Structure formats: C-alpha cells, structure tokens
Amino acid sequence: MTQAAIQITDLCFSYGRKNVLGGVNLSVPAGSVFGFLGRNGSGKTTTIKLLLGLLKPSAGSCTVQKLDPAVDPMAVRRSVGYMAEDQQMYGWMRVGEIIKWVAGFYPGWDNKLVGELTDLLDLSPRTKVKALSKGQNSRLALLLALGHRPDVVILDDPTLGLDPIARKDFLRHVITLLQSNNVTVFFSSHLLYEIEPVADQVAILDHGVIIKTGKTDQLRESVRRFVFAPKPDATLNRLEGLLDVTHAADSVAVTIEDCDDAKRTAIHEASTNSIQETALNLDEIFEAYVIGNRGTVEKRLALTADRAREASAND
Amino acid sequence: MISPILWKEWREQRWKLAFGTLMLVFFTGSFLAARVTSDREVAVVIWVAGGLILALHSAMGVFAPERANGTMNFLASKPVEPWKVFACKWLFGWLNVAGPMLACTLVLILFRPGDTTMMGLGAQRVIRGAIGGLGLATMFYTMTCCLAPRRAGEAAVGLVGLLVFVALMLHMVVAGSMVMEPVYRDNVEPSLLGKVLLFVNPLTWIAFVKPFHPKFGSPIMMILVQIVLFVLVVWIGLRKWQRSV
Numbered sequence: 001m002t003q004a005a006i007q008i009t010d011l012c013f014s015y016g017r018k019n020v021l022g023g024v025n026l027s028v029p030a031g032s033v034f035g036f037l038g039r040n041g042s043g044k045t046t047t048i049k050l051l052l053g054l055l056k057p058s059a060g061s062c063t064v065q066k067l068d069p070a071v072d073p074m075a076v077r078r079s080v081g082y083m084a085e086d087q088q089m090y091g092w093m094r095v096g097e098i099i100k101w102v103a104g105f106y107p108g109w110d111n112k113l114v115g116e117l118t119d120l121l122d123l124s125p126r127t128k129v130k131a132l133s134k135g136q137n138s139r140l141a142l143l144l145a146l147g148h149r150p151d152v153v154i155l156d157d158p159t160l161g162l163d164p165i166a167r168k169d170f171l172r173h174v175i176t177l178l179q180s181n182n183v184t185v186f187f188s189s190h191l192l193y194e195i196e197p198v199a200d201q202v203a204i205l206d207h208g209v210i211i212k213t214g215k216t217d218q219l220r221e222s223v224r225r226f227v228f229a230p231k232p233d234a235t236l237n238r239l240e241g242l243l244d245v246t247h248a249a250d251s252v253a254v255t256i257e258d259c260d261d262a263k264r265t266a267i268h269e270a271s272t273n274s275i276q277e278t279a280l281n282l283d284e285i286f287e288a289y290v291i292g293n294r295g296t297v298e299k300r301l302a303l304t305a306d307r308a309r310e311a312s313a314n315d
Numbered sequence: 316m317i318s319p320i321l322w323k324e325w326r327e328q329r330w331k332l333a334f335g336t337l338m339l340v341f342f343t344g345s346f347l348a349a350r351v352t353s354d355r356e357v358a359v360v361i362w363v364a365g366g367l368i369l370a371l372h373s374a375m376g377v378f379a380p381e382r383a384n385g386t387m388n389f390l391a392s393k394p395v396e397p398w399k400v401f402a403c404k405w406l407f408g409w410l411n412v413a414g415p416m417l418a419c420t421l422v423l424i425l426f427r428p429g430d431t432t433m434m435g436l437g438a439q440r441v442i443r444g445a446i447g448g449l450g451l452a453t454m455f456y457t458m459t460c461c462l463a464p465r466r467a468g469e470a471a472v473g474l475v476g477l478l479v480f481v482a483l484m485l486h487m488v489v490a491g492s493m494v495m496e497p498v499y500r501d502n503v504e505p506s507l508l509g510k511v512l513l514f515v516n517p518l519t520w521i522a523f524v525k526p527f528h529p530k531f532g533s534p535i536m537m538i539l540v541q542i543v544l545f546v547l548v549v550w551i552g553l554r555k556w557q558r559s560v
Binding site: 052054074075077078082084086087088089090091092093101102104105106 | 316318319322323326327384385386388389391392393394395396
C-alpha cells in the first residue's frame with residue numbers, strides 16, 4: 001500500500017458561524033500529483049491553510065508527512081513548499097535578495113538547485129520583484145517553494161491571474177520540476193483543464209465537502225455522457241449515478257457516474273433511438289458533479305419529461 | 316530563524332527612522348535657536364507632542380502595510396513563530412519612536428548644557444523629561460499597534476490611535492480628579508485605588524518631567540503599574556496577531 005504524504009480525516013472548520021469545511025477526508029499518496037478541484041469559495045484555500053497550520057481545525061485532523069500541523073506547524077512549514085494563490089511578495093526586494101531572505105528560514109536550502117532553477121525559470125537576480133510580470137512572479141514563487149527541496153509541494157491556485165500563454169509556460173515548468181523528482185504535489189485549482197494533464201488523482205470539493213475523489217484516468221473512464229431521445233414514459237430520475245441532465249430540441253444528454261453495463265441497459269430502455277455515448281474531460285466531469293450536487297438535476301429531469309410528453313402529444 | 320525578519324524590518328523601516336530623526340532634530344534645533352519660547356517649553360513640546368505624533372505615525376506602519384500589500388500570507392507561511400514576527404515588528408516600530416527622541420534629547424543637552432535657571436534645562440531635567448516622553452510615546456505606540464494588528468489600512472490604525480488618545484484624556488480627567496484634589500488639600504491623602512487608577516494612564520509619564528509631589532505617590536509604583544499595563548497590552552496584541560495570521 002502506498003504511504004500517504006497528506007492524510008485528512010473528518011476535517012471541519014468554520015469562520016465564526018459560517019461552516020467552511022464539513023468533514024473532509026482525503027489521502028494523498030506520496031509521489032503523486034493530486035488535483036484538488038473546487039469552485040471559488042468551496043474551501044480549497046482553507047484546507048491548505050489548515051494543512052500549513054495557519055488555521056486550527058474545529059474538528060478532525062490532518063497530517064503532512066506524518067506531522068500534525070495543529071501540533072507542530074513549524075516542522076510542517078519547514079518540510080513543505082507552499083505557493084499561495086496570486087502570491088504577493090516584497091516588491092522592494094530584488095530577486096536575489098528575496099531568494100537569500102527565504103533561504104534564511106530553511107536550514108536545508110539548496111543554493112545549487114536554486115541557481116539552476118533561476119536559469120531554468122529565466123529570472124534575473126538583479127530585477128526588483130515589483131518589476132516582474134505576473135508570469136515571472138509566479139515562477140519566482142515556485143522557485144521559492146522548491147529551494148529547500150521539500151518532499152511535499154502545495155500549490156494553491158498557482159496560475160490565478162495568468163494569461164493562457166503564461167499559464168501553459170508555468171505548468172510546463174511545474175511538470176518538468178516536480179514530476180521527475182518524486183515530489184508529492186497537492187495542486188489546488190478551479191481551472192480543470194490545467195490540472196487534467198498533470199494530476200494522477202483528483203478530489204472535487206464543493207461547499208466544504210469532498211463529493212468525488214479518485215484516479216484521473218478512472219474518473220474519465222467511469223463518467224459518461226449519453227445523448228438520446230427519451231421515451232415519453234421514461235423515468236430518467238431512477239437512473240443510478242445520475243449527475244447531470246441537459247436537453248436539446250428533441251434529445252436529452254445525461255451524465256452518469258460509475259458507468260457500467262447495467263446503467264447502459266437502463267438508458268437503452270429509456271431511449272427511442274440510437275444512443276451517442278461520449279467520454280468527458282475533467283472540466284465537464286467537474287461541472288456534472290458540482291451541478292448534480294446542487295440538486296438541480298431533479299428540476300431538469302422534470303423539464304425534460306414535460307418536453308418529451310409535449311413532443312409525443314404533437315406527434 | 317529570526318535574522319531574516321530583523322533584516323527585512325530594518326530594510327523597511329530604516330528610511331522612516333532617518334526621516335523621523337532628521338525632522339525632530341531639525342525642529343528641536345530650530346525652536347532652540349529661534350528662542351520663541353523657553354527651552355523647557357520647547358523640550359516639553361518635543362517630548363510630548365513630538366513623541367505622540369511619532370508614536371502614532373510609527374504604529375500606523377507596523378502591521379498594516381503587511382496586510383495592505385498582501386504579503387501577510389507569504390510571511391505567515393514561513394517557518395517562523397508568529398510571536399517572533401510580532402516582536403521584530405514591534406521593536407523596529409519602537410526604534411522609529413525612540414531613535415528620534417533620543418537624538419533630540421542629545422541636541423537639548425548639547426545646546427543648553429548648564430542652564431539650570433527656572434525656565435532653562437538642567438541635565439537632570441533633560442534626563443527626567445526624556446524618560447517621561449519616551450515612556451509616554453512607548454505606551455501610546457504599543458497601545459495603538461497592539462489594539463489594531465488586524466487592520467489592513469494605515470488610516471484605520473491611525474483612527475484607533477486617535478480613539479486611544481481620546482480615551483486616555485477622558486480617563487485622565489476622571490482619575491486625575493480623584494487624586495489631584497486631595498494632593499493639594501492639607502490632611503487628605505489620595506487613596507491607593509485612585510493612585511493606581513491614575514498611574515494606569517500613560518499620560519502620567521508627563522509627571523516625570525519634575526520630581527513627584529510627596530502625596531502623589533512614588534515613581535517606582537507608577538513604573539510598575541505601567542509595566543503591568545504594557546505586558547497586558549502586548550499580550551492582547553499578540554493574541555490578536557496570532558489569530559489573524
């Protein structure tokens with residue numbers, strides 16, 4: 001069994017009366033790239049702050065490299081590389097100065113590695129931080145997160161605010177630097193397409209609860225969309241694992257999780273004609289889970305049934 | 316792990332320290348040279364008004380810029396205990412108050428070394444005045460920045476400072492009436508509670524300029540009460556800071 005680099009058990013947190021996390025459970029295997037997906041405000045950053053010991057959990061626990069951040073936050077922060085969303089650094093410092101400054105916090109700082117990364121990431125030590133572009137700023141933040149050779153790197157929406165080219169450039173660097181060194185990467189984002197090529201596993205967080213977790217490939221395999229014209233008396237809401245329903249003029253598209261032969265048969269029985277089955281990308285899977293989770297599936301199903309009845313009456 | 320914080324604070328605060336020192340020394344020298352009023356009044360204005368303004372200005376720039384510039388998260392994620400960051404920030408902010416005040420005390424000593432006339436400044440008065448002014452400014456600075464470590468705007472911290480000052484003035488009116496009246500009446504001693512209540516107010520540091528009235532209480536007692544207040548205020552500030560990181 002693979003050892004967990006990050007283990008989260010029934011983690012709860014609330015800001016005053018506002019419940020942000022309601023019992024999160026996660027296990028991030030060592031050496032994996034773990035995509036932590038969620039919309040803005042879903043609780044991703046709060047989870048990360050709890051992992052770093054910047055917040056104390058209301059209930060539950062978490063460990064990073066077997067260290068409890070609530071008990072020994074300094075040890076966790078020494079062993080973790082962290083890059084915050086839209087990371088702001090001291091603009092008055094030069095790149096060389098901020099590298100030296102951050103190095104002062106970590107006994108195991110690797111100057112040789114940092115020198116190589118500075119060249120690789122195309123950063124000039126003489127440039128002032130405030131003069132860096134957003135892309136350069138992100139690359140510098142990545143460098144600062146990796147300089148002490150951490151075993152776990154936590155990236156909190158690292159490409160927030162970057163243009164598409166800078167985002168691709170940044171992700172290329174992340175893949176190059178992290179996947180080859182057996183580092184565990186906990187990559188939080190709301191941009192699914194940027195996680196898809198790099199993540200081995202993903203978890204979807206919505207309203208402070210994990211609604212799906214699994215290997216990226218398996219998730220893509222198991223979630224399917226079927227497009228077909230439903231029979232007037234079809235009871236689509238009885239389909240197991242139904243995540244999302246959208247309808248066109250005379251057809252309906254249903255998204256099903258954990259798709260197997262039994263579910264395919266059920267859809268065939270509900271259909272009047274041929275069925276188009278498609279695999280989804282992570283973006284579409286995420287959307288299906290989050291929308292499904294918001295309880296709108298039932299409303300859409302009711303609308304679809306009404307339309308099917310109308311079409312049948314017209315015929 | 317504290318040296319990077321000390322280095323950063325020094326680099327951020329050093330120009331404020333230089334500017335504050337130059338300004339206060341310039342005003343002190345100008346007032347003394349112009350002879351618009353007595354040296355003692357110049358000294359009191361510099362120590363009290365100058366100290367309070369410096370303290371307010373310095374407190375505004377201690378914690379708030381870290382939040383306003385969005386660097387708080389970056390700093391907090393480093394493996395350094397929040398109390399060390401708090402202590403370094405407080406220290407360099409305090410140096411911005413103490414540095415200029417000590418510099419202008421030196422100017423006062425150099426300009427008028429032996430003037431012990433009624434309106435002049437003797438060395439003893441200079442030292443007592445400097446201690447009183449620095450004590451008041453230190454307490455006012457500490458109260459302002461410790462009661463507002465979560466404020467993201469410097470103006471908001473400044474407003475807290477002004478409210479603290481107003482509260483201290485009102486407190487002085489109430490507590491002063493409990494002590495001052497008996498002080499100047501024969502056969503009446505101010506109560507211990509009244510003295511403690513008065514000594515809680517940092518404005519009583521102004522009384523350090525001249526020897527305490529025998530009925531007023533001892534300076535040691537005042538300093539002890541102020542130390543207790545200082546520890547309490549720092550504890551509140553540290554808790555607020557740790558919770559907000």
